[in-house]
Amino acid sequence: MTAPYEFLATRRSIPAAFLGEPGPDAAALERLLRVATRVPDHGKEAPWRFIIIEGDARRAAGEALAARRAERAPPPHPQELDAERERFTRAPTVIVLVSRLVPSEWATEWEEILSTGAVAMNLLNAAHALGFAANWLTDWPAYDDWARTMFGLVEGxxxxxxIHVGTPRVPPRERWRPEIATLVTRWAPPVG
Ligand SMILES: Cc1cc2nc3c(=O)[nH]c(=O)nc-3n(C[C@H](O)[C@H](O)[C@H](O)COP(=O)(O)O)c2cc1C
Known part of the structure; x- marks a missing residue:
């Protein structure tokens, strides 16, 4: 097995709660994002962008989301609001990956969204390749209009x-993976 194959075959996410310091510095972040954006992009429109949440901004974003969560149904338990405040302080760096729909002569909306998924996966791989670990999370703030506006997203x-990034504080543990044979069929032309 080649080293790159072995790397890809064994990479695992590390839960955000186990991503410690140090996170990527400015130079490492630049390297992460450079690899992250090296993805197939049919329209060459870069239908994605990044918002970095670091340092004190992590707590401020959590406070804002806690206030929003307090207004949402169902009414939260107090512990839930505490967890909201710490949502982004679990890891040193949080990269908000934004999918942006760009009018394109070539790429469809679906293809632009797929390209964003490729960016996310490359970001995970790049983080691991630089000795960090990462965790791709969404949860309600990813789907809440107020939160989207709070992060500065616009129409489309x-x-x-x-994507939480930091230094792993625990070793990775393998998880269930599907049997490849259950996912694969072979197409054949209809008989007759
Ligand atoms: C789009 C997307 C959103 C996710 N959101 C969450 C989440 O909000 N909470 C969570 O516990 N896991 C979430 N996950 C799953 C974690 O990323 C999970 O740790 C990951 O699937 C582990 O697989 P890996 O070790 O192969 O990277 C999400 C996964 C994807 C692809």
Whole structure:
């Protein structure tokens, strides 16, 4: 097995709660994003962008989301609001991956969204390749209009994920994976 194959075959997310310091510094973040954007992009329109949440901004974003959560149904338990305040402080760096629909002569909306998924996966791989670990999370803030506006999204933009990045504080544990044979069929032309 080649080293790159072995790397891809064994990569695992690490839960955000186990992503410690240090996170990527400015140079490492630039390297992460450079690889993240090296994805197939049919229209060459870059239908994605990033919002970085670091340092004190993590707590401020959590406070804002806690206030919003308090207004949403069902009424939250007090512990839930505490968890909201700490939502982004679990990891040193949170990268909000934004999918943006760009009018394109070539790419369909579906293809632009798929390209954003590729960015997310490349970001996870790049983080691991630089010795960090990552966790792709969404949860209600990704789908809440108020939260979208709070993060500065505009019409046609959606949150594809909050990619938490940091240094793993626990070793990865393997999880269930599907049997490849259950996912594969072979097409054959109809008989007759
Ligand atoms: C789009 C997307 C959103 C996700 N959102 C969450 C989430 O909000 N909470 C969660 O516990 N896991 C979420 N996950 C799953 C985590 O990323 C999970 O840790 C991951 O599937 C582990 O697989 P891996 O070790 O192969 O990376 C999400 C996954 C995807 C693809």
């Amino acid at each position: 933009e959606r949150i594809a994920g909050f």
